[in-house]
Amino acid sequence: MATNITFTMIKPDAVEANNIGPILAKINEGGFRIVAMKYLRLTKEQAGEFYAVHSARPFYGELVEYMSSGPIVAAVLSKDNAVNDYRTLIGATDPAKAEKGTIRNLFAKSIAANAVHGSDSDENAAIEADFFFSKLERF
Ligand code: CMP
Numbered sequence: 680m681a682t683n684i685t686f687t688m689i690k691p692d693a694v695e696a697n698n699i700g701p702i703l704a705k706i707n708e709g710g711f712r713i714v715a716m717k718y719l720r721l722t723k724e725q726a727g728e729f730y731a732v733h734s735a736r737p738f739y740g741e742l743v744e745y746m747s748s749g750p751i752v753a754a755v756l757s758k759d760n761a762v763n764d765y766r767t768l769i770g771a772t773d774p775a776k777a778e779k780g781t782i783r784n785l786f787a788k789s790i791a792a793n794a795v796h797g798s799d800s801d802e803n804a805a806i807e808a809d810f811f812f813s814k815l816e817r818f
């Protein structure tokens with residue numbers, strides 16, 4: 680299968696807990712290459728736009744507040760079967776249900792503060808990567 684991409688964020692809880700390094704190590708050990716990366720803090724407006732697909736959900740307000748509460752690391756990752764393999768590496772959205780050894784099992788605090796984001800489809804990976812990175816910022 681052709682090499683493709685996924686998009687990830689290391690969320691404010693994992694940054695605050697000083698887990699950027701260990702999470703990047705798991706990403707590298709999982710066979711992913713870092714195509715693009717930046718360290719930034721989202722405004723509420725930017726977080727709301729990024730998660731607009733969830734705007735009808737009861738947790739949307741909490742999600743937007745949380746994702747703009749502190750700095751994050753945004754990155755584009757490449758690997759064959761990137762979207763599905765990254766979802767396997769990070770584990771279930773709810774860390775209580777995440778497989779042992781997955782990034783969320785190891786580093787997440789709760790369903791909201793769940794350490795990392797991972798794209799759920801190739802289409803969304805492209806949309807999410809474009810939200811953060813221009814062509815000139817990808818290698
Ligand atoms: P993420 O993969 O970034 O995609 C949407 C996010 O919404 C998800 O991770 C969780 O952090 C958050 N989320 C999903 N369900 C809930 C919930 N029931 N309560 C709070 N946050 C949630």
